[in-house]
Amino acid sequence: MAHLTVSDVTLSFGGLKALSNVDMIIEPGLITSIIGPNGAGKTSMLNCISGFYHPTRGDIFYKDKKLTNSSPHQVSNMGIARAFQNLELFSGLSVLDNLLLARHQNLKYSFLHAIFFYGKASRIEAENRAHVETIIDFMELEPYRKSLVGNLSYGVQKKVEVARALTLAPDILLLDEPMAGMNQEEKEDIVRFVMDIQKEKEITVVLVEHDLGVVMDISDQIYVLDFGEVIGSGTPEEVAQNPKVIEAYIGED
Template sequence: MNKIMEIKNISLQFGGVKALNDVSFHINEGEIFSIIGPNGAGKTSMLNCISGLYKPSEGEIHYKGKNILPMKPHQRTKLGIARAFQNIALFGSMSVLDNLKLGRHTLMKSGFIKSGIYWGAAEKEEVQHRRKVEEVIDFLQLQDIRHTPVDKLPYGLQKRVEVGRALALDPELILLDEPMAGMNASEKEEMSRFILDMLELKNITVVLIEHDLEVVMGLSNHLVVLDFGKQIGFGTPKEVQQNPDVIKAYIGEELTI
C-alpha cells in the first residue's frame, strides 16, 4: 500500500516537558489508522502537529512525500488534510447548514472584492461549494436538522456536525479527535458506520483517536500506541493487543477481536 503520511522522529517540548519523544510511524492510503494511549499520552498533541497547530521541536511530517512542517494549517487544509476537534468548536447560534458552509471558507477562491466585481464567477463558485455541503448533509443524515441552531441539538448530533465541518473540506485525510466521546452505544455504532463509509464510499483515509478499545480494534487497520509521549507499539490490532509493553502500560489484558 502507498504511504499517504510519514511521521519521522517527531518530538514536541513545552518548556521542560516533552509531550512527544521521537515518535515515528506511517499511515497508508485508504485505511483507518488509530492513535491510542492513556490520558496524557500525547495523542492530541500528535494530531496538533499533523494539522499544524503545534510545531514540533524535532522531526519531519511528510504528506504524499512532501515535508509539510513549514506549512501553516490552512495550507495543509488545501492539500487535503482536515481536522475535527475533541472539544466541539462550532458556532452555537448558527444553523447546521451555516456551520458546514463555514467549513468550506478556506477553500473559497473568490474574495470579497472579486465577489463584488465578478459576481458571475463568485456565484458559480458558491453553487459548487453549496453542492459539496449538501453532499455532507446527505452523507451524515442531517437533512431534518439542517436549519436548526447547533446549540439546540443534543451532544451526539453536535459531534456529528463537528465531523461534518471537516468533511465539508473534501479531504483526502481526515483527523478525528475522539468523535465518539460522550456518546451512548447506539450513537457510537452510528458514528462507526459513518467512519467506515468515509473510507469505503468516499476513499478518505481516516486517522482516529478514540478511548473505546473495542471500537478501535474493530475499525482500525493499523494503530500506534503512545504512553507519556513515547511510542510503545505500532502495527495491526492483533499485533498491538499482543505487545507486552502495550498490555502493561495501557490495555492491562489481551483483547479478543
C-alpha cells in the first residue's frame, strides 16, 4: 500500500490556482523529491499534505486515513512531520529545549501528576528526554545541545530544524528545501543525514529541493511541477530525459 496518495488535488486562492489536478503516489521507504521552478507549487503541495492548507478540490490519503481537511496537529499525530524552509525554532531556547518542546503532544498525564511530578509524569518526561537525546546523537548535535539556537550558525540551525521534526518519530518526513542557503560542505552534511534518515530509521522522505544534482543523486522517484501541474514523474533517469521537464525546469539551448 502506498504511504501517501494525492488524488486530483487543486488549490485555489481566489482566481489563482497554486495547484491543479495533482496526482502523486508516495511509496513507503523511498526518497521522493518534488521539483520545479520558483512558484511551481512545491511548498503549496507540502502545505496541503501537512494540513496548513486544505485543497479546494481532491483528496489526500495517508494509508487508509483521509487527511484532506485535517489540521497540522492531526496530521502530525498520524505520523507525518515537517521541517520548514524558514526556520520555525525558538531562538531564545537551547537546542535541547527546542527538541523537548516538539514532544509536547506526547506528554499525556494529569494536572495533579504535573504539579507533584511523580509517577506517570516523571516516567513520561524521562522517556521523552531519552528519545530526544537519541535524536541529538543521531544528528550529531551533542556539541550544541545546551547552546541557544539563535547563537548557532545557519547550517547548524537547519540541522536542528530537521532534528525537531525527527523527535516526533514520524513515518513520513517532509523536508522543504533543507539545503537552501548552505555552502557545499553544509549541503553534503545534510544529504548524508537525509540518506541516513531513510536507511537507518526507515522513514519515508518527501523532499522539496532546488539543487538538481542532489535530487538526482539521492531520489528514488521524482515529481516535477510547473505552474501547479505535474508535468513529469518517475525515476531520476526518466525525469532527466523528459522533454517537458527539460523545457520547463532545466531549459533548452
